[in-house]
Amino acid sequence: MTRTVVRPQWVGELGRSFVTFSAALVIGALVMVATGRDAWGAYRTLFAVAFLGAQNLADTLLAATPLIFTGLATAVAFRAGVFNIGVEGALYLGAFAAAWIGFTLTGLPAGLLIPLAFLAAGLAGALFMLIPGALRAYLRVDEIVTTIMLNYVAISFTSYLVNYPYAVPGLANAMSPKIALAAQLPRLLPPSQLNLALIVVLLLVPLVHWLLSRTTLGYELRALGSNPIFARWSGVPVPAVILQVMLLSGFIGGLAGAGQVLGVNYRFVDNFSPGYGFDGITIALLGRNTALGSLIAAVLLGALRSGGATLELFVDIPKDLILILEATIIFFVTAEFVLTFPRRRHAGVH
Amino acid sequence: MTVTAVVLAVALLGLSPTAAGPNIKKVALIIAQGGLGDRSYNDSGYAGLTKAAQDFGVQIKAIESRDPVGQGEQLLRQAAKAGFDLVITLEFTHFEPLARVAPDFPNTKFSILNIAVEKPNVVSVIFKEHEGSFLAGALAAMVTKDTKIPGINPRKIIGVIGGTKSVGIDKFIVGYEEGAKFIDKETKVLVSYSNSFGDPAKGKELTLAQFQQGADIVYQVAGGTGEGVIAAAKETGRYAIGVDSDQDYIAPGHVLTSMLKRVDLAVYDLVKRLVQGSLKGGAVITLGLKEGGVGLSEMKFTRHIIPKAYVDRVEQLRKDIIAGKFKVTDITQK
Known part of the structure; x- marks a missing residue:
C-alpha cells in the first residue's frame, strides 16, 4: 500500500515560485560568469549585505515594507480574478492623505495622529478604487x-497638490511640508530607518490570510477568481464582490503610501515612488496571490533592493545584476501568468 | 557593534571594502533620481568625478539606487561606513536624511548641492543661477531688438518658462528679467509656469503662446519640459535659451545660448579641495560667474548670427559682475 502525503495546494504553488527565484539566480550567475565576474562571490556578498547583521537585516525589511503592502493589495484583487493595476495610484493618494493629516493636525498626540493618518490613507486609496471598481462591477468596463x-490621474493630482496649494516655498524640489514629530513612526532598530510600518504590515498579513480563507467574502472572491461561471451560478453576488475587492485593494495600497510618508520620508515628495505599486504585481504573482507568499516574495525583493544598493560599495558588481535578477523573475512569473490567467479570465466572466 | 558585524561578515567572505593605500582619498557620489545616463544633471556630476579621479588619483565610486528617495539615510550611512573620505549626494531630497546621518560620522565629509545643510562636517554647494541668468537676459534683450537677425520681430518682448512657481525657479527668472531691463528698461518679459519638469508638450504650447504675444526668444527653466520650448523655437524659426547643460546642439541655430550650471565643476571642485586639504566642513560654497560655476555656453551654432558687439557686451557684463561693479538680485537671500 502506498502512502500519499497530503499537502495543501499552496505548498506546491510556492514551490514553483522557489524554482522561479532559483532560475533567476542561475541566469544572473551565467551573465556574471560570461562577463568574467565572480558569481559565487557576488551572491555570497549579496546575501551578507542583505541578511547578516542586525542593521543589514533591518534595511532589507525596510525596503520590503512598502512591497509587502502593495503585494497584499494586489494579491487580494488578483485572487478574485480582478486585475487591479492601480495600486500605485492608491499609494500616491494614500501617501498624500497621510502627509496631510501629519502636517495639518499637528496638535494631536502620536497615539491618535498615527492611526488617523493610516486610516485617511486607506480611505483615500479605497475612494480612488471606487471609480474603476464600480465601472468594472456594474458596467463591465475593463x-x-x-x-x-x-x-x-492620481500621481499628477498629488503632483499638483505639492506644486501649488501645498508647495513649500524655498525648496527647489516639490514636496509637502514636513509632518509633525508625533506623526513620525518610531524606529525599531536604530539607526536603520526600519519603523513601525513593518509591524503594521506584519499584522496585516495574517488578517488578509484570515479574510481570504475564513470569511464569506474570502470564499466568494476565491470562487470568483477560480471559476467565474461556477461562482455566478452558485449565487456569488459578483458585482458586490468585485467592488469590495477593489476597495480593499485600494485601502491596502493607500496604507503603503502612509508607511513611506510616516516612516521614511516624513513628507510627501513629488514622484517619490520608484514603482512600489507595480512591484506589487510581481510580488503577488511570485507569492501565488497568497498573504504569506506575498510576505516572502516582498522580503526577497527587498533583500535584492537593499543588498543591491550596498553591494556596489564592496565589490565590483554593478547594480545591473539586481536588474537582471528582477527582470528574470518578472519574466518567469508573467510568462506563467499569461499562460494561465487569460484562460480563466475569458472563461466567461459575464 | 553592528558596524563590526558588517566588517566581520565582509572580511569572512574574503572581501575588503574597496582597498586603497592610506594616502589615497576615497570619494563616493550618490546618484539622484533619474540615474546615470540622463545626459544631464547626474551625468554631469559623474563626469566631474571621473575627471577628478584622473587629475588627483582619488578612488571613486558612483552609488546608484533604484529608490534614492526612500533609501536616503541607508545610502548615506553605508557610504560613510564603507570608509569613504567624502560622500557627495546629488539627490536633493537627501537634505533631511543627511542632517540626521552626518553627526554619526564626524570623520567623514559629506556634501550636497543646491541646498545648505548646516552641520560641521557637511559642505553645501549653492549655484548663483541668478548671475548666469542675468547674462542670458542681457543677451536676449539685445537680440530681440535687432530685426536684421532672422526670426526677430521689432517688438521688445522676450519670454521665460519656469517649471514651477518656487523660489528655486524664480531665482533664475528674476536674474533673467534684471539682465534684460539692464540693457533696455522697456524690455517686456513674459513669464509662464508649466507646473511640470517632464512635459515637453506643455512647454511647447506655452512657448507658442508667448511667441504669439510677440516674444521671439524664450528661456526655459523647466528641465525636460524645456525640450518642448526648444522644439517650438525650431518649428517657428525663433529662439530658445537652454538651461543647466549645453543644450545648443538640440536644435542648432535655434538655441540662442544655454545657461550652464556646472555640476561637474562643483563635484570636481569638492574633490580638489579634499585632496588639497582645504575642504572645510560647515561651509557653503557658492559657485557663480567668478568661479565658473555658472555661465553662458560657447554658442557654437549661433555665434555667426549674433553681432559681435552683443557678445562683447555680455562678456563685459560678466567681468563687471565678477569685479563686483554691480550685484544681481538673489531672491533666495531675502
Whole structure:
C-alpha cells in the first residue's frame, strides 16, 4: 500500500515560485560568469549585505515594507480574478492623505495622529478604487485599462497638490511640508530607518490570510477568481464582490503610501515612488496571490533592493545584476501568468 | 557593534571594502533620481568625478539606487561606513536624511548641492543661477531688438518658462528679467509656469503662446519640459535659451545660448579641495560667474548670427559682475 502525503495546494504553488527565484539566480550567475565576474562571490556578498547583521537585516525589511503592502493589495484583487493595476495610484493618494493629516493636525498626540493618518490613507486609496471598481462591477468596463489610466490621474493630482496649494516655498524640489514629530513612526532598530510600518504590515498579513480563507467574502472572491461561471451560478453576488475587492485593494495600497510618508520620508515628495505599486504585481504573482507568499516574495525583493544598493560599495558588481535578477523573475512569473490567467479570465466572466 | 558585524561578515567572505593605500582619498557620489545616463544633471556630476579621479588619483565610486528617495539615510550611512573620505549626494531630497546621518560620522565629509545643510562636517554647494541668468537676459534683450537677425520681430518682448512657481525657479527668472531691463528698461518679459519638469508638450504650447504675444526668444527653466520650448523655437524659426547643460546642439541655430550650471565643476571642485586639504566642513560654497560655476555656453551654432558687439557686451557684463561693479538680485537671500 502506498502512502500519499497530503499537502495543501499552496505548498506546491510556492514551490514553483522557489524554482522561479532559483532560475533567476542561475541566469544572473551565467551573465556574471560570461562577463568574467565572480558569481559565487557576488551572491555570497549579496546575501551578507542583505541578511547578516542586525542593521543589514533591518534595511532589507525596510525596503520590503512598502512591497509587502502593495503585494497584499494586489494579491487580494488578483485572487478574485480582478486585475487591479492601480495600486500605485492608491499609494500616491494614500501617501498624500497621510502627509496631510501629519502636517495639518499637528496638535494631536502620536497615539491618535498615527492611526488617523493610516486610516485617511486607506480611505483615500479605497475612494480612488471606487471609480474603476464600480465601472468594472456594474458596467463591465475593463479594470486593467481604467486602473492603468487612473494611475496617471492620481500621481499628477498629488503632483499638483505639492506644486501649488501645498508647495513649500524655498525648496527647489516639490514636496509637502514636513509632518509633525508625533506623526513620525518610531524606529525599531536604530539607526536603520526600519519603523513601525513593518509591524503594521506584519499584522496585516495574517488578517488578509484570515479574510481570504475564513470569511464569506474570502470564499466568494476565491470562487470568483477560480471559476467565474461556477461562482455566478452558485449565487456569488459578483458585482458586490468585485467592488469590495477593489476597495480593499485600494485601502491596502493607500496604507503603503502612509508607511513611506510616516516612516521614511516624513513628507510627501513629488514622484517619490520608484514603482512600489507595480512591484506589487510581481510580488503577488511570485507569492501565488497568497498573504504569506506575498510576505516572502516582498522580503526577497527587498533583500535584492537593499543588498543591491550596498553591494556596489564592496565589490565590483554593478547594480545591473539586481536588474537582471528582477527582470528574470518578472519574466518567469508573467510568462506563467499569461499562460494561465487569460484562460480563466475569458472563461466567461459575464 | 553592528558596524563590526558588517566588517566581520565582509572580511569572512574574503572581501575588503574597496582597498586603497592610506594616502589615497576615497570619494563616493550618490546618484539622484533619474540615474546615470540622463545626459544631464547626474551625468554631469559623474563626469566631474571621473575627471577628478584622473587629475588627483582619488578612488571613486558612483552609488546608484533604484529608490534614492526612500533609501536616503541607508545610502548615506553605508557610504560613510564603507570608509569613504567624502560622500557627495546629488539627490536633493537627501537634505533631511543627511542632517540626521552626518553627526554619526564626524570623520567623514559629506556634501550636497543646491541646498545648505548646516552641520560641521557637511559642505553645501549653492549655484548663483541668478548671475548666469542675468547674462542670458542681457543677451536676449539685445537680440530681440535687432530685426536684421532672422526670426526677430521689432517688438521688445522676450519670454521665460519656469517649471514651477518656487523660489528655486524664480531665482533664475528674476536674474533673467534684471539682465534684460539692464540693457533696455522697456524690455517686456513674459513669464509662464508649466507646473511640470517632464512635459515637453506643455512647454511647447506655452512657448507658442508667448511667441504669439510677440516674444521671439524664450528661456526655459523647466528641465525636460524645456525640450518642448526648444522644439517650438525650431518649428517657428525663433529662439530658445537652454538651461543647466549645453543644450545648443538640440536644435542648432535655434538655441540662442544655454545657461550652464556646472555640476561637474562643483563635484570636481569638492574633490580638489579634499585632496588639497582645504575642504572645510560647515561651509557653503557658492559657485557663480567668478568661479565658473555658472555661465553662458560657447554658442557654437549661433555665434555667426549674433553681432559681435552683443557678445562683447555680455562678456563685459560678466567681468563687471565678477569685479563686483554691480550685484544681481538673489531672491533666495531675502
